[in-house]
Each structure stands twice: as C-alpha cells, then as structure tokens.
Amino acid sequence: MTSAPVTQTLLDIYQRLLNRTGNRNWWPVRYDSGPDAGFEIAAGAILVQNTTWSNAERGLANLHKADIWGYTAVYEATEVDLVEAIRSSGYYNTKTKKLKAFTQTMVEEYDGIDANLFALELPELRSRLLGIYGIGEETADDIILYAAKKPSFVMDAYTRRIVDRLKWKVGGDKYSDYQRLFESNLKPDVELWGDFHAQLDGHAARVCRKQNPLCDQCVLLDLCPTGQNH
Numbered sequence: 510m511t512s513a514p515v516t517q518t519l520l521d522i523y524q525r526l527l528n529r530t531g532n533r534n535w536w537p538v539r540y541d542s543g544p545d546a547g548f549e550i551a552a553g554a555i556l557v558q559n560t561t562w563s564n565a566e567r568g569l570a571n572l573h574k575a576d577i578w579g580y581t582a583v584y585e586a587t588e589v590d591l592v593e594a595i596r597s598s599g600y601y602n603t604k605t606k607k608l609k610a611f612t613q614t615m616v617e618e619y620d621g622i623d624a625n626l627f628a629l630e631l632p633e634l635r636s637r638l639l640g641i642y643g644i645g646e647e648t649a650d651d652i653i654l655y656a657a658k659k660p661s662f663v664m665d666a667y668t669r670r671i672v673d674r675l676k677w678k679v680g681g682d683k684y685s686d687y688q689r690l691f692e693s694n695l696k697p698d699v700e701l702w703g704d705f706h707a708q709l710d711g712h713a714a715r716v717c718r719k720q721n722p723l724c725d726q727c728v729l730l731d732l733c734p735t736g737q738n739h
C-alpha cells in the first residue's frame with residue numbers, strides 16, 4: 510500500500526489522461542431541456558444505474574421520442590408508458606419508480622424548476638437528494654456536479670478500481686473514504702472535477718479494464734505498483 514496521493518500527483522494524473530484523450534465534455538446533454546435544464550442529466554444518472562451509458566442513452570432517447578420529457582411530463586406519465594420508454598436501461602420497473610419519486614419531489618416541492626432545488630447549499634442539497642427514493646451517493650453527486658454545477662467529486666466502481674490498483678492508502682472502504690482522497694487534495698473546481706471523473710471512467714473502461722488491463726499502454730504505469738508487477 511502506498512501513501513495517499515497529494516495534490517500534485519492527482520493533477521499530474523489528470524493531465525496525463527487529458528493529454529491522452531482530450532476533454533471528454535461530460536456529462537453529455539443531447540436534447541434542448543429548456544426550463545428543465547437538469548432533467549436530462551438527472552434522468553440519465555438514474556437510468557445509468559447498474560447498466561452501461563449506451564443503454565441509459567437509449568432510454569433517454571425513447572423518453573424524448575415518446576414526449577415524456579421534463580419533470581412534469583414524467584410526473585404525469587403513466588407507469589406503463591414510462592416502463593415502455595426506459596425498457597432498454599434494464600431494471601425498468603425499479604427505475605420507473607425512481608424517476609417517479611424524483612420528479613414527484615421536483616414538481617410538488619420545487620415547482621418543477623430544478624434551479625429551486627439547486628439553490629440549496631451543497632450539504633443541504635446532497636442530503637435532500639439522498640432522501641429521495643432511488644438516489645444514492647453516486648447518483649446524487651452526478652446530479653450535484655453536472656446539473657447543479659457544485660463541487661462534489663463523483664465516485665464509482667471504475668474510479669475505485671484505479672485507486673485500488675495504484676494502491677493508494679484510502680482509510681476505509683466507504684464511498685466517502687474514496688471521495689475524500691480527491692476532495693481533500695483538489696481545490697473545488699466544477700469543470701476540473703467533472704472532466705477528471707470522466708477521464709478516470711474512460712481510462713478504466715478502455716485501459717484499466719477489470720479483466721486483462723492494458724498496462725503496457727497505460728500512461729500511469731510508472732505510478733502503478735499493480736501494473737509494474739503485471
């Protein structure tokens with residue numbers, strides 16, 4: 510186990526990944542959401558749970574095509590229509606309930622305007638999101654960082670895999686333990702944190718793969734005990 514990374518190491522890693530792939534412009538927004546500016550990101554963050562982004566993306570496209578688009582539209586849609594639209598994202602019955610719960614909160618408590626929710630201070634916003642059925646830490650941080658544009662570093666299985674393979678000292682096994690590694694070493698910067706998370710995800714998906722990581726092609730090899738012993 511190596512010590513926890515310092516700021517310069519993290520920024521160096523970000524720069525190497527950025528140099529390799531360029532800015533990933535994450536989170537992608539494909540439709541004009543109008544006053545429901547964060548809807549597409551929040552709905553995507555729910556649909557991508559336990560599946561690939563391409564499956565979630567198909568669910569979003571089908572929602573848009575079916576004209577079930579925006580907090581109010583999802584809130585008013587029948588469960589049957591919602592299930593049909595998001596079938597491609599898997600776990601569609603559960604995800605329908607999650608979309609319903611989120612949009613119910615948005616419509617009944619925030620007039621269907623996400624700026625009203627996003628105006629909360631970050632700790633309160635995070636706590637409010639976590640109180641909604643179906644929104645866990647990763648989904649909440651997706652919404653906070655990419656839709657509300659407030660600095661909350663997103664952790665996921667991809668990021669944890671890279672941290673574990675770099676053998677950094679984490680201090681625990683919880684989401685917050687991994688998140689703290691980044692948040693305590695990086696100045697709050699929504700643009701940087703948004704792209705850094707996307708870079709780590711892309712790297713884990715293409716290079717630091719679960720099976721057969723491509724260590725000989727990895728720009729982090731000289732920092733990585735796992736890769737050097739591979």
Ligand code: SF4
Pocket residue numbers: 671674675716717718722723724725727728729730733735736737
């Ligand atoms: S060297 Fe290998 S194990 Fe280490 S980060 Fe790169 S791909 Fe992953």
